[in-house]
Amino acid sequence: MERTLEPERSALRVQHAASLGQRRLLRAVAPKLALALVVALAGDVALGLWLSARIRGQLSERVSASLRALVDTHVQTVRAWHRAQLTVLGTVLQDAEVQAAARALLAVTPPADPEAERTHLRARLGVIAPFRPRYTLATPDGVVVLSTAGYAPGQPLPDGTQEQLRTAPRQERQVLPPYFADAGHVEAAALGRITDGQRLAGFLVLHLDADQYGWTLARGSALLETGEVFGFTRDGRVLSDTRFASAYRAAGLLAPTDDSPVLRIALKDPGADLTKGGHPVDALARLPLTVMALAATKGDSGENLAGYRNALGVPVVGVWRWLDEEGVGVAAELSVTEAFAAQRIVTPLLTIVLGVLGALGFAGAAMLVLYREESRRAKALGERARVLGQYQLGARPSSSARCAARWPRPTPTAWCTATSSRRTSSSRSARASTTSPSCSTSGW
Numbered sequence: 001m002e003r004t005l006e007p008e009r010s011a012l013r014v015q016h017a018a019s020l021g022q023r024r025l026l027r028a029v030a031p032k033l034a035l036a037l038v039v040a041l042a043g044d045v046a047l048g049l050w051l052s053a054r055i056r057g058q059l060s061e062r063v064s065a066s067l068r069a070l071v072d073t074h075v076q077t078v079r080a081w082h083r084a085q086l087t088v089l090g091t092v093l094q095d096a097e098v099q100a101a102a103r104a105l106l107a108v109t110p111p112a113d114p115e116a117e118r119t120h121l122r123a124r125l126g127v128i129a130p131f132r133p134r135y136t137l138a139t140p141d142g143v144v145v146l147s148t149a150g151y152a153p154g155q156p157l158p159d160g161t162q163e164q165l166r167t168a169p170r171q172e173r174q175v176l177p178p179y180f181a182d183a184g185h186v187e188a189a190a191l192g193r194i195t196d197g198q199r200l201a202g203f204l205v206l207h208l209d210a211d212q213y214g215w216t217l218a219r220g221s222a223l224l225e226t227g228e229v230f231g232f233t234r235d236g237r238v239l240s241d242t243r244f245a246s247a248y249r250a251a252g253l254l255a256p257t258d259d260s261p262v263l264r265i266a267l268k269d270p271g272a273d274l275t276k277g278g279h280p281v282d283a284l285a286r287l288p289l290t291v292m293a294l295a296a297t298k299g300d301s302g303e304n305l306a307g308y309r310n311a312l313g314v315p316v317v318g319v320w321r322w323l324d325e326e327g328v329g330v331a332a333e334l335s336v337t338e339a340f341a342a343q344r345i346v347t348p349l350l351t352i353v354l355g356v357l358g359a360l361g362f363a364g365a366a367m368l369v370l371y372r373e374e375s376r377r378a379k380a381l382g383e384r385a386r387v388l389g390q391y392q393l394g395a396r397p398s399s400s401a402r403c404a405a406r407w408p409r410p411t412p413t414a415w416c417t418a419t420s421s422r423r424t425s426s427s428r429s430a431r432a433s434t435t436s437p438s439c440s441t442s443g444w
Contacts, residue, residue, distance in 0.1 A: 048351070056340065060305045063339045067223075067303070067319035067332040074229050074330050075321050081213075082175045082326050088129055089173045089190040089206060097124045102137055102194045105145045106202040118146050132190075134207040138165075140200050149207045157205075158182035164189070165203060177231075177328050178210035178239055178262055186210040186263050210262050213239065226314070227334030236293040238265040238311075239328060247275055247312055253284075265311060267293035273313040296320045296329040307336045 092098055101121040104111045111117050125135060136147040142162040144151040151157065157165070160181040168174060168191055176189045188208040194201045223229065231239035242261050248254035251274035258264050268287035272278030280287060289297065291308035303319040310316045310333055317339050320331035 059340055063317060063334065064303055064305055064319065067317070067334065070223065070229055071319050071321055071330055071332045074231075074332075075323065078231065078323065078326060078328065078330060085175045085190045085206070085208065086173055088132060089192045089204075092125065092129050092132075092204065092206070093173060093192045093194075095124065095128055098128070099194070102204065103196050103201055105137060106139060106194060107196070121146060122148070129206070132206045136205040136207065137194075137202060138205065139202045140165075145202065158185075161189070161205070165191070175208075175326070177233060177326070178213050180263060186260070188213045211241075211260065223332060223334055224338055226338045227316075227332065229330065229332045232267055232293060232296070232329045232331065233263070234297050234327060234329075236267040236289045236297055237263045238267065239263070244312070251275070251312060253311065267311050269309050270311070270313045271309070273309075273315075275312055275314055278313055292318045292320050292331055292333070293329075296322045296331065299324060305339075 098121065101117050101124065104117050105114065105121070121137070125132075129135075134149040136149050136151055136157065137145045138147075138157055139145060142157040142165055144153055144155045144157060146153065156162065158181045160179055164176050164179055168176065171193075173190070173192045176191055178186050178188045181187045188210050190206040190208060192204040192206075194204055228243060229240075230242060233239060238261055240262065242248070242265070245254060245261055248261065248265055249256055251270075253266075253274075254261055254264055266284065267290050268284060269290045270278070270287060271281035274280070288294065290310055291304055292310075295302055299322050301321045303317075305317045307315045307317055310318075315336040316333040317336055318331055318333040320329055322329045
């Protein structure tokens with residue numbers, strides 16, 4: 001029975017020894033494998049962050065270049081339009097007949113035939129400025145002397161227009177961006193000063209359509225799916241039309257009865273995304289300007305690619321320019337989601353690639369650790385296997401050891417016996433001495 005169970009016991013002993021060896025191996029390599037895993041993860045994360053930052057940086061540069069090019073194009077358009085209006089106004093003011101008729105109508109002493117002067121001035125303006133049929137000649141106090149814009153002589157100009165006359169820079173001619181002439185009515189104007197010597201005699205106002213001003217910015221203002229270019233005033237009011245009028249109406253920022261968003265949309269930061277059901281954090285009058293509008297209305301030009309909320313609360317990136325001479329700003333904004341859409345596409349692919357690289361790196365490190373540990377264990381086992389008692393297998397013995405192996409040293413009893421034998425057999429002892437001259441015969 002014992003002989004029958006002996007093979008099974010031998011097999012169990014072999015399995016137990018193998019299990020103990022595996023556990024010892026795991027205990028030996030576990031810290032190294034953990035360190036390899038930490039290093040692989042840290043390298044993977046660092047590489048991912050670096051690549052993500054590089055991708056976002058390159059996308060930011062491209063978005064910035066595109067927005068700057070678009071803004072610069074519209075800036076040139078706005079300046080060209082302003083120059084055109086100033087050219088027409090300059091032509092009118094430099095005409096001698098216009099100057100004479102205007103001074104006569106604005107003189108302290110009225111002319112003998114005011115109606116004849118008005119008729120002459122209308123005829124002359126119709127010749128030199130046929131594309132500006134709406135104009136008004138007013139005194140420095142804003143009282144109408146002559147008008148083809150629906151104002152009767154002796155009637156004061158609307159409060160908004162008079163405010164523009166009082167606050168306008170003291171230049172001979174200038175273009176006034178869109179403003180509220182009266183409640184609900186928006187217009188723009190080219191303003192020229194009529195002087196009589198050193199005295200300001202009055203103003204000549206060429207009335208311009210506010211929508212015409214916005215057309216200079218509306219051309220090519222669409223930017224992909226979520227962006228556009230627009231103009232704005234010094235107090236942060238939009239000067240041009242928008243293709244997101246329905247979104248502004250849904251958010252309550254534009255009344256359903258407003259037929260145009262010009263000067264009716266304020267560039268205020270609502271503090272929440274109104275397109276996703278959010279609500280302004282405060283009343284519109286108390287809300288701060290957006291990051292872009294706040295910087296631009298201070299006279300600064302710049303860009304923000306980190307992201308900020310626009311008037312609808314949507315995170316956007318933007319580039320803006322402030323035109324101090326024209327008194328308006330031009331900005332281009334694009335949603336952050338669309339600006340960095342390519343990064344959202346690349347990030348999952350990058351994550352997969354980095355995950356595979358990390359797994360391969362960890363597997364390689366684990367194989368290297370296991371290989372080195374197995375090599376060390378095999379070497380140790382080999383060294384133990386070569387040791388047999390006081391001897392080491394495979395070692396080259398010394399000359400004394402070789403001699404001792406061939407002529408072992410006798411014990412005292414054997415030495416005495418050998419001495420007695422040598423006494424009786426001297427010739428035999430002499431032959432043994434001659435055969436092994438290098439062996440030591442003193443002591444044992």
